[in-house]
Amino acid sequence: MRQMLNGDEAAAIAAKLARVNVVSAYPITPQTIVVERLSEFVANGELGAEFMKVESEHSALSACIGASAVGARAFTATSSQGLMLMSEMLFVASGLRLPIVMVNANRSLSAPLSIWCDWGDSMAVRDCGWVQLQCENNQEVLDSTLQAFLVAESLLLPVMVCFDGYILSHTAEPVDVPGQAEVDRFLPPYRPKYKLDPEKPATMGAMGVPEYYEEFKFMQQAAMQAAKEELVKADNEFAKHFGRKYGLIEKYHSDDADVLLLTMGSLSSSVKEIIDRYRRRGEKVGLVKVRAFRPLPVDELIEALGHAKAVAILEKDVSFGSAGALFLDTAASFINVDKAPLMIDFICGMGGRDVDSLHIKEALRAAAKAAKAGEVKKIVRWLGLREKLVGLEE
Amino acid sequence: MKLPPGAIITEPGNSANYETGGWRSRKPEVDAAKCTGCGLCSMYCPEPCISKSKPAVVNYRYCKGCGICAAECPFHAITMVEEERT
Numbered sequence: 053m054r055q056m057l058n059g060d061e062a063a064a065i066a067a068k069l070a071r072v073n074v075v076s077a078y079p080i081t082p083q084t085i086v087v088e089r090l091s092e093f094v095a096n097g098e099l100g101a102e103f104m105k106v107e108s109e110h111s112a113l114s115a116c117i118g119a120s121a122v123g124a125r126a127f128t129a130t131s132s133q134g135l136m137l138m139s140e141m142l143f144v145a146s147g148l149r150l151p152i153v154m155v156n157a158n159r160s161l162s163a164p165l166s167i168w169c170d171w172g173d174s175m176a177v178r179d180c181g182w183v184q185l186q187c188e189n190n191q192e193v194l195d196s197t198l199q200a201f202l203v204a205e206s207l208l209l210p211v212m213v214c215f216d217g218y219i220l221s222h223t224a225e226p227v228d229v230p231g232q233a234e235v236d237r238f239l240p241p242y243r244p245k246y247k248l249d250p251e252k253p254a255t256m257g258a259m260g261v262p263e264y265y266e267e268f269k270f271m272q273q274a275a276m277q278a279a280k281e282e283l284v285k286a287d288n289e290f291a292k293h294f295g296r297k298y299g300l301i302e303k304y305h306s307d308d309a310d311v312l313l314l315t316m317g318s319l320s321s322s323v324k325e326i327i328d329r330y331r332r333r334g335e336k337v338g339l340v341k342v343r344a345f346r347p348l349p350v351d352e353l354i355e356a357l358g359h360a361k362a363v364a365i366l367e368k369d370v371s372f373g374s375a376g377a378l379f380l381d382t383a384a385s386f387i388n389v390d391k392a393p394l395m396i397d398f399i400c401g402m403g404g405r406d407v408d409s410l411h412i413k414e415a416l417r418a419a420a421k422a423a424k425a426g427e428v429k430k431i432v433r434w435l436g437l438r439e440k441l442v443g444l445e446e
Numbered sequence: 447m448k449l450p451p452g453a454i455i456t457e458p459g460n461s462a463n464y465e466t467g468g469w470r471s472r473k474p475e476v477d478a479a480k481c482t483g484c485g486l487c488s489m490y491c492p493e494p495c496i497s498k499s500k501p502a503v504v505n506y507r508y509c510k511g512c513g514i515c516a517a518e519c520p521f522h523a524i525t526m527v528e529e530e531r532t
Contacts, residue, residue, distance in 0.1 A: 149452030208451050246454050255455035268453050275451070 057227040059220035060085030062190040063129065063155040063213070066197035068099045069235040070153075073124035073242075076104035076115035078134060081167045082217035083157040086129040109134035113141040113152075120150035121256050123247035125201065128152065131217060132159035135173045139180065142210075146181025146272060148256055151204035151242070154182075155197060155213045157221040158317070158368075160403040168404020169217040170368035171317070174345075175377045181272050183279050184346040186316040187215040190225045195296055196343075198230075198239060202286040205242050207275045216318040218404065230294055238293045276347045283344055300349035303356050305331055306338030311419045312357060312393070314382060315366040316342045319407055323366070326412045337416055342378065350385045357382070360393040361423035364415040366435070368401040375432045394422045400435035411435045466493065470511030472526040476502050480523035487515035487524060 057065065064086045067075065075094065079087040093099035102124075104115045109130050116126040130138060135156055145152050160170040174184060183203060187193045193215045200211035215221065248256060260268055283300060291297035302320070305327055306312055313323050320341040330337045340356045340363075342349070357363050367376040374380060379397035386392035398415045401407040415435060422428045439445040450456055474496075483500025495505040496515055502524075504515075516524040 147452065148454075246450060246452070246456065253458040255458075256452065258453060258455050260453050264449070264453070267449055271449065271451060 053229050053231075054226050055229050056224045057190055057194075057229070058085065058222050058224045059187075059190045059193045059215045060157065060222070061089055062194040062227050063197050063215075064089035064093070065229055066194045067127045067153075068093050069230065069232060070125065070127070070198060070201045070239055071236075071241070072099070072101050072127040074102045074104060074116065074119035074126045075128070076106055076112045076119070076126070077128045077130065078106055078109045078112045080109070080131045080134040082159060082169075082221040083129050083131040083134070083155070085221070086155060086157070090127075109137040110141060113138045113145065113154075116152045116154075117141060117145050117148065117150055120145070120152050121148065121248045123242070123244045123249070125205075125242045126150075126152045127154070129155045129157070131157045132161055132167075132173045135177060136161065139177055142177055142180040142182060144257070145210045147268070149208035149272070149275070150210060151201075151208050152210045153197065153200045153204055153213070154210070155193070155215070157217040158214050159217040164403075166403040167217075169219055170402050170404065171214075172369050172402075174212065174214045175369040175371070178346060178377060181210070181276065182346065183209055183211040183276070183283070183344070185211065185213050185283075185343060186345055187213065187220065188318055188320045188341065188343075190215075190220055190223075190227050191296070192298060192343075193220060194227055194229065195290060195294070195298070198235065199283070199286040199290050201239055201242075202289070203279060203282045206286075207279055207282055209275050209279055214317070219318045228294075228296075234293055238290065280344070280347050280349060298343050300344040301352045301356055302341040302343060304339040304341065305336075306340050306356055307359075309336045309338035310361040311337045311416060311423050312340055312360045312363045313337070313366060313412070313415060313419070314340045314342065314357065314363050314378070316345065316378065317368075319366055319368070319401065322407065322409070323412055326409055326416070330416070337420075345378070345381075348381050348385070353382055353385045354389055357393055358386075358389065358391060362394040362396070362419040362428075364396045364398055364419035366398050366400055366407070366412070366415055368399075370399050370402075379432070394419075394426075394428050395431070396422060396428055397432045398435045399432065405436060407436070465507045466510050467507045470506075470509060471529055472511045472513065473506065473509065473529055474504055474511070474513065474515050474524045475527050476504065477523045477525070480521050482521055482523075484520070487519055490514050490518045
């Protein structure tokens with residue numbers, strides 16, 4: 053049934069359809085609606101879950117860790133400062149191999165205080181051992197959240213489904229909401245192999261001495277690498293049931309293009325509009341959208357970008373003192389590859405600044421210029437920066 | 447042996463396999479002539495590895511050499527001595 057839903061509502065409905073047993077979350081802008089809807093679903097009996105009210109995000113994830121440890125399907129949601137407050141427990145969840153699913157409505161980090169979108173929050177915890185998916189639209193939010201449970205539970209890995217705050221979280225779009233019976237056929241109940249159970253005592257969270265710790269970290273990395281295949285499997289299975297499919301990356305008019313843009317999330321939709329305009333004029337430009345940021349689809353990126361002369365990366369994050377995370381990972385993917393495209397990193401859309409058609413065209417022009425010249429003069433650039441305000445221009 | 451995911455310990459009570467005696471640099475020695483068998487050392491031992499007997503017997507497989515027993519013994523029957531390296 054098609055409904056007008058914002059991204060937060062789509063995520064809440066997905067959690068309900070997944071028949072989660074425990075929800076523990078602390079409301080924070082712009083994720084608040086996820087928590088509001090889920091508490092309503094529990095209160096009115098639509099969802100037979102335990103809704104655990106907590107005093108912080110650290111406790112919210114801790115409660116989910118406990119719930120998951122005893123075998124419950126656990127769900128949480130957060131944004132920005134909330135994700136930062138959770139960060140200690142993010143590593144505990146992945147280290148204990150608990151398949152918790154979380155949605156993160158991407159929001160910039162304080163200071164200065166900002167409630168608007170960028171990817172600073174999820175990028176800051178990209179090494180926490182959670183699968184990270186980035187959604188383009190609200191349909192993808194719902195669908196990815198459902199797929200997340202399947203992937204999480206098959207590999208015992210927590211999954212973070214990210215979507216742009218406000219741009220998706222608070223914008224209503226038509227979303228096809230699947231029926232409960234069909235979701236039940238797609239997603240069987242969680243049957244953990246290991247759990248805390250007085251009938252069969254076990255210990256979770258014991259000390260990992262140096263003789264063992266490295267092996268457990270290797271096993272996490274191996275599971276993360278296996279998640280690529282598992283994401284594809286879940287995506288294919290999802291397509292069989294619901295007719296929609298996303299892939300680890302999406303290629304949009306990219307195969308014959310010398311000049312490519314690479315980005316994630318809702319920005320992909322804006323870029324597609326611009327690509328269409330260029331294509332109507334006969335200009336061969338294209339887009340590659342990254343949906344799975346962790347695990348990083350290295351082979352897929354090499355295959356999709358390798359033929360291009362230049363790639364402009366558009367991203368709403370920066371690793372201070374280095375460059376944008378998506379750029380760094382993409383550049384590193386081409387290490388030891390014979391032919392790599394030139395790359396330019398465009399930091400943009402920080403703290404909710406609108407990335408409009410002029411910005412996207414500027415990035416395309418810069419990539420085209422680099423392709424023609426065969427070199428990149430300045431690797432990291434800030435798109436839409438008001439240079440006078442930072443003293444770069446009189 | 448293949449490790450279970452998440453470092454979960456599935457077999458209860460297997461911490462007995464971990465012999466913490468190797469941590470010790472000094473070990474408690476009980477003077478049987480002075481020991482009255484009062485059992486205070488046994489109660490104070492954080493690793494429960496001293497028997498409540500006369501004389502008290504230390505389980506060196508687990509004793510970490512913290513020295514609490516020697517400090518608490520009211521009869522000065524326990525002394526901490528350097529471990530001899532072989």
